[in-house]
Amino acid sequence: MENSCRKKYKPSSKKWISASRRTGFRRNSALIPANAGLFHYAGNNPVRYIDPDGREDKKADLNHLKEIAKEVHDKGSINGINLYRNYGGDGCFCRATIIADELNKEGFTIQYIIVDNPTEPGSTDKFTYHISVQVDIDGKNYVVDPYYSSDKKTSPGLTTRNEWIYGQNCKEAKNEKAVDKNGKLCSSKVFASFYNSKNKGGYDKSTFAQKWLAHYASVAKSAAEIKKMSDEEFDKYINSYAKYNVE
DSSP: OEEETTEEEETTTTEEOSOOSOOOOOTTTTTSGGGOSTTGGGTTOTTTTTOTTSSOOOOOSHHHHHHHHHHHHHTSEETTEEOOTTOTTSOHHHHHHHHHHHHHHTTOEEEEEEEESOBOTTSSOBOSEEEEEEEEETTEEEEEOTTOOSOTTTSTTEEEHHHHHHTTTOSOOEEEEOBOTTSOBOOOHHHHHHHHHHBTTOOOHHHHHHHHHHHHHHHOOOHHHHHTOOHHHHHHHHHHHHTOOBO
16 A cells, blocks of 8 residues: 555556545446546546645646647657657558547546648648547537647647638538547557558557657658659658557
């Protein structure tokens, strides 16, 4: 048993077991065994979810989302996980998976959001698609994306849904489910094809995405280098990461 300020933690079960002044019991979910813990309101992790003394939890609100989006934009990471933002030529499906996983853990209501044939940031070049994560708060839709911001000073890494769509010269976007009814992370359609065929190591979705991005970053070429490639060289380059198996 370990003491942590006003709370007691049991390492063997990885649970916080002492009573908090505010249990935050949810009437509709208290009958689910996994939700019956004293710190269910903070995901059974009141330190990570900003509850330093056992009396207050961090609300999944717009201010908290802005803090997360700022890290995504400024540092190219989310909760310390590298998104390899500087290697933006590919991999958005993996970045979206990692972002979705972390936002889901933080208690946000999320979906994947996808546009077809968007314009590359700062260029007239087109991608086949782009995917990121939409967050729904109080009836409004926001998108967390390392490449787009409503205002880089006040809300880096965060846009409204419409700003995100129009900023890529697109007229519409589609959504895909990011979380199932049990609260577990879902794969986007494009991620599922990679995950199901290349996950030779049996990793969870987020870990697979992190490993795939790390490999991509190790072989990625700049746009200038790619433009100089012959068709044969380009095909070889694509195969160096598109056919990579995560073992």
